[in-house]
Amino acid sequence: MGEHVDVLIVDDQRPFRTVARTVVGMVGGWRVAAEAESGEQACAEAERVHPAVVLMDINLPGISGIEATRRILAADPAVVVVLLSTYALDDLPSDAASCGAVAYINKEDLTPARLRALRPVEQAG
Template sequence: MERTVLIVDDQPLFRSVARMIVARIPGWRILAEAASGEEAVDRAAGAAVVLMDINLPGIDGIAATRRILERQPGTAVVLLSTYAAEDLPAEAARCGAVGYVHKDDLTPSLLRELVGGAAGTGISPPTAVP
C-alpha cells in the first residue's frame, strides 16, 4: 500500500532531510510540503502521513494536527521538534498524533514503527507521545 506524506516544517533544510528519509521507505512518497500550520491544514488532503513540526509560524503544529485530524481522522501525524520529550507542551499528548520524534532521531525505521498500520485505518490513542 502506498503512503502519501506531507512534510511540515518552516526550515527548508529540514524539509530536505525529511524528503531524503521518506524516499528511503518503500511505498512512501511525498505528496506535498508546507512551511506553516495554515499551509499544512490546506495541503493535508490525501495525506496518509504528516510529519509535523511543533513550532511553526501562524498556528502551531499541535493546533494544525487537531484541524487535520478533524477533517481526516485516519491520517497518521508524527510530531517533530528539537524539544526533549519531557519538555513538550502537555497538549502534544492530547492532539491525536501517533507519536513524537526528536528531529535528530528521525529515521525510516522509526517512522515505519510509529505509523505502523495506522494510516488510512483510523488511529488508536498515541503511545509514543509522553
C-alpha cells in the same frame, strides 16, 4: 505503480524538509505528496492531497503544529500525525499529548526505521 503511503512534511525550515524528504524516500512504498511551511498551509495541503502520514513540526509560524494537527484530524481522523521537534520528550508543550498525534520523534531521531514502525493503514486513492 501500486500501493504507496503519501506523506505531508510540515516544517518552516527548508533544510529539515530536505532531510525529511530524503528519509521518507528511503522507506519503500512511501512518497512525499506535499510540503508545507506553516500550520495553515499544512491544513490546506492535507485537504488537497489527503496524506496517510503527516510529519508535523511543533513550532510553526501562524498556528502551531499542535493546532494544525487538531484541525487535520478533525477533517480526517484516519491520518497518522507524528509531531517533530528538537524538544526533549519531557519539554514538549502540555497540549502535545492531547492533540491526537500518534507519536513524537525528535528531529535527530527521524530515520526510515522509525517511520516504518508507524505502519499506517493503506489509504485508497
